[in-house]
Amino acid sequence: MIYGYLRKSSEEGSTSSFDTQKFKINSYCNIHNLRVNEWFEDVCSGGLLLYQREQGGLLTTKLKKGDTIICSALDRYSRSHYGLVNDVEKYRRLKIRLIFTDLGDVISSDSLGSVFYQILSIMSEWYRKSLSEKQIVAKDKLKKQGKYTGGKVRKGYDLGENGQLVVCEKEQKEINLVKSLRAKGKKYKEIKSFMEKYTSRKWHYSFINKLLTRDREEQLIKNICNIELERNMCDV
Helix, strand or coil: CEEEEEEECHHHCCCHHHHHHHHHHHHHHHHCCCCCCEEEEEECCCCCCHHHCHHHHHHHHHCCCCCEEEECCHHHHCCCHHHHHHHHHHHHHHCCEEEECCCEECCCCCHHHHHHHHHHHHHHHHHHHHHHHHHHHHHHHHHHCCECCCCCCCCCEEECHHHEEEECHHHHHHHHHHHHHHHCCCCHHHHHHHHHHHHCCCCCHHHHHHHHHHHHHHHHHHHHHHHHHHHHHHHC
């Protein structure tokens, strides 16, 4: 099946935009001996992912291996780099053709399609790394503010209002007890046995080790930071 996809923003108003897009698509089809079987028209922002649009979402449910989507231009299909990259990678796997009348088939292995895909792949890798770096910075900032950073809440704390971590006295007492037993020279097996009797629940060696090494690792990082800070001050 060949699907023609048209999109315009609500600010464009008249139907002339759809008429122009359809004319470009039909002209392309006439040159390449193709015929559109079904049309989809959306009035929405190009920033929305295709499946988030009314007609675009319907189109995605109909797509099958070997189908073709034709748009008059890249920006009519999507203004979202993230959405475009994901869709192109998906279509490439499913052997679905994506054609823009001014670029041709961007999924194909011809020179232009191949170059387009390589550019998208590079941009995709940059996007993933950029997003990862932003997440690391954001998590580090939340951690310094004593706020929840996602995942399982750290032992010894509860999740309070506004994502703020608050001390859980019961769990802190258990942590201190584990440290106290270790400081007295108790082996992991002895600590495990004592804590299971004390709390009436199962304890694992890996968790006990995590509690005992967590503070040491954090203190080591602080010490390194302090040494580096003192070194920089001496250099000034």
